[in-house]
Amino acid sequence: MGNYRAWHNSQAGMDEKRTGQLILTKSMDDGKTWSDPINITSQVKDPSWHLLLQGPGRGITMQDGTLVFPIQFIDSTRIP
Known part of the structure; x- marks a missing residue:
């Protein structure tokens, strides 16, 4: 259920x-x-797109101090 829920919370x-x-x-x-x-x-x-906000919760800090929060999406083909 976890993966299904992750992809279907964002419409x-x-x-x-x-x-x-x-x-x-x-x-x-x-x-x-x-x-x-x-x-x-x-x-x-x-x-x-349906979004999956899969970042670590605190983001990733780059060397210059930029915080990055990765995301993934699926479109109508359902392929990430």
Whole structure:
């Protein structure tokens, strides 16, 4: 059930109640404060995709301090 549930919690479409959202925010003081969030979902997600937000929960820190949260998607072909 775990894999099925993971892929079906995020539906196709763009509505925040149906699908995962991709949000961008920035800190210039080592995480003490953060910019207002910017929803970039419509810029990077195709409406047919189901998202799997499979990051480790805390993200991956790159050498320059950038935090990365990986995602995976399936489209209408159901192939990741």
